[in-house]
């Protein structure tokens with residue numbers, strides 16, 4: 001194809017890249033659009049959006065990313081709303097039970113019913129994603145009208161909505177689920193997710209790290225750093241990954257391309273076993289979900305992101321271990337954001353990175369190979385080469401394919417085309433580091449640090465910008481390049497420093513970010529050890545706990561982390577890491593007033609922390625009957641005695657449970673049904689452990705309402721065993 005200009009006229013074809021015959025295009029488009037409007041209004045009010053863009057079509061036809069004979073199908077797919085997909089969280093018993101339940105009930109009913117719409121077209125039942133292991137991810141394509149008109153579909157919709165809210169499933173685009181599989185994460189790995197928010201892939205990475213959250217007593221020994229440049233999005237990420245309840249997670253707020261290098265005391269770089277670069281991109285492969293992209297697409301969008309994408313991938317390449325994997329992904333179809341970045345990265349790494357052939361991994365995933373040659377366009381049109389001497393707009397040499405590029409194994413890249421599996425589009429490249437590379441220690445310079453901090457300052461408080469930026473500079477120039485060895489513990493391990501407590505007014509060194517302070521006050525930690533019967537040999541809380549408030553003798557919340565995460569933070573003596581969230585909230589202060597007993601603890605176990613802490617807790621565990629357990633979940637509180645003043649209150653029915661509760665001092669305890677009930681229904685103790693409060697007259701749930709629904713769901717089908725005490729009625733009424 002020769003050099004041409006894009007014809008900006010709507011529906012026009014320019015540059016030789018367009019389809020022949022605009023008439024056929026218009027007819028196809030009208031036909032498609034009629035169907036589309038119906039779907040569009042059904043799928044979220046995008047009916048007014050015209051799903052055509054001459055530049056887009058000319059550009060991609062010229063790029064030859066889609067075989068000629070599939071072009072129409074490709075376009076048709078892009079103009080059709082995206083089916084809804086979800087995956088069942090976790091991978092153990094609860095995940096497969098939930099799947100079996102769904103398949104056996106809701107979905108089975110649909111299969112039997114053979115639904116048709118008002119035009120007598122069959123409404124397809126939900127189907128599992130063919131490539132996703134164990135049928136744990138599903139796809140349904142129903143219009144809103146269908147959902148409204150068919151109660152059975154409404155049932156599915158309600159299930160998805162509630163299960164997503166309580167965290168047993170995650171709604172996530174099918175193609176977005178792919179990259180974590182190629183990272184090959186193991187529980188001992190250090191993983192870096194460079195552009196992580198909102199965190200759907202981080203969540204998958206955490207799942208892989210833990211194996212099965214709900215049944216696994218072993219803690220992973222690795223850690224996961226999830227980073228994003230946007231502070232608000234870091235908070236969103238923290239919120240979204242909360243359900244993983246992971247002590248391995250660190251959330252940081254940096255430009256990925258300047259991600260700080262942390263070195264151990266001997267100067268060794270803390271490198272990562274697996275790095276995900278799910279970079280910012282034009283997202284033009286998400287048009288099915290975000291049809292407004294049709295109206296604003298230009299080739300300049302992708303060109304504008306290429307350099308940042310390459311810098312981020314390059315930083316990833318520097319920070320990944322020899323032997324480790326680096327996965328680069330975008331939700332864009334554009335070779336400039338994809339193959340051009342991959343090619344430039346391979347060239348810049350001079351053999352240290354190998355592009356892997358992953359054709360045997362996820363074998364049922366349909367994919368198209370990466371391309372070796374592509375076209376570079378800007379607002380002036382097509383440019384055959386970088387050295388042509390023509391006027392160019394914001395183009396760089398690395399955007400162009402050359403002779404060296406053609407020899408690279410770019411066919412190993414994966415492009416997911418929307419019409420192949422009825423998904424959004426996507427691009428993935430999987431690398432392995434095969435040789436060490438130089439890691440520029442000064443990539444995170446003082447100047448850079450200052451620039452970033454001023455940006456943050458601006459977002460924190462624009463009015464104090466000048467005053468603060470001066471203070472920032474003072475701090476950065478003192479702190480950023482300090483070479484101070486980490487604090488060593490008795491056994492040569494590195495201990496957590498007081499991070500961020502030396503900034504202005506004793507606040508954070510990183511403005512706008514709370515400090516991260518070790519909780520090692522023996523009063524706090526020993527009381528937790530003693531009261532809950534936790535042994536420091538089993539879990540080193542005295543080394544691995546932090547709080548975010550300055551008074552570490554009375555921390556409000558205590559977060560705990562794995563040894564390896566502690567070592568990573570301990571070695572960051574220059575405090576280069578801007579930590580927004582760290583570890584798992586395991587304990588919370590809840591002071592007990594007017595109590596003169598010794599074995600009380602001001603710290604209660606959190607339900608979030610319980611899956612991790614429970615295997616180490618040996619005291620204050622009560623084993624109620626299933627009746628009392630279920631009743632507590634449903635009523636949230638169980639009184640010890642019936643009271644005529646509050647006849648509606650539920651009362652503990654089993655005398656043994658009541659005695660065990662009354663024998664405890666006031667404070668937090670853990671309730672787990674009796675062994676025979678657990679065994680009869682294939683539950684482990686950890687599966688059903690709930691945090692409760694032993695009060696003066698009652699015991700109360702310390703579990704959020706959403707989480708309680710999750711537990712009620714777990715035990716809903718469990719009949720009460722005959723072994724239970726038959727004496728008292730479960731709930732007394734007046």
Ligand SMILES: C[S@@+](CC[C@H](N)C(=O)[O-])C[C@H]1O[C@@H](n2cnc3c(N)ncnc32)[C@H](O)[C@@H]1O
Nearest residue numbers: 195196197198199200201228229255256278280
């Ligand atoms: C494609 S999204 C990531 C989606 C995420 N991986 C997931 O699966 O939920 C890209 C993210 O990169 C972030 N971002 C943009 N520029 C960045 C940069 N220079 N460094 C780090 N993150 C960046 C954006 O804030 C955005 O959250």
